Amino acid sequence: MGLLTTDHRGDGPDVVWLHGFTQTRATAEPFLSILAGNHRIMTPDLPGHGDSAAVVASLEETATLVQALRPPGLSSLGGYSLGGRVALHVALAQPDTVRSLVLVSTSMGIADDALRRDRLRRDEALAQRIRVIGVEAFLHEWRSLPLFSTTPDAAWGVRSRDGEGLASSLERASVGGQAFLGPHLATLTMPVLLVYGTLDQKYAHAARAMADLLPNATLAPIEGAGHAVHLEQPERVAAVVGAFLLNE
DSSP states (O other): OOOOOEEEEOOSSEEEEEOOTTBOTTTTHHHHHHHTTTSEEEEEOOTTSGGGTTOOOOHHHHHHHHHHHSOSSOEEEEEETHHHHHHHHHHHHOGGGEEEEEEESOOOOOOOHHHHHHHHHHHHHHHHHHHHHOHHHHHHHHHTSGGGTTSOGGGOOSBOOOHHHHHHHHHHHOTTTSOOOGGGGGGOOSOEEEEEETTOHHHHHHHHHHHHHOTTEEEEEETTOOSSHHHHSHHHHHHHHHHHHHTO
8 A cells, every 4th residue: 555645725624535436636626626615625546546546455445545644633524436435434444533424426335245246246357347448448438337327528527547546446445345334334423414416316225225324414415417416516516515514
């Protein structure tokens, strides 16, 4: 493992934001710029991505790396998809350091053992496909998934282009390789905001399932948005997230 490349912007209460798979610390620029109007935003490149592409780490190791770069004392923590799963691991490992938690299009993992093993096999096969076809072809395929059918091309922003790094992230941080976190969510007593697009039925269900287990959760459905909700509607999502953070 190694240090994660990190940017800082804005002034105010500290917020650490964690990007999704194939993204970087600079991907969600409109969303992050709005949040930085009232907060000090810390954005690291996660292992396998951006300028941290050479860093190889599991989800648990990534959580340790993120915790090491967070400011002392309480700070808020948020993430999208992969970044949300990392944020959950940080919060479960160090709950007393997390003022509030924002999870965008995030799941708590896969409860069924057989389905979890199948997902891991598929992600491992996808990692090998990146190595075979190259990162540009893979990014085109990834962008074309039905999951992102509502995300405009112009909204994608900066994407990570290190094929081996992305392959490593799939192998080390797959949702198929992580333990199901559902039994542990009741221990997270900080305020949690669960953001999802109403067109993303899979993650809308995941958000509602987490809300049933978290003691202090708020659901934030974004109408007309899909999985990459903070890229599709950055102003709306930033307004919802910013209001939540300022009230905690």
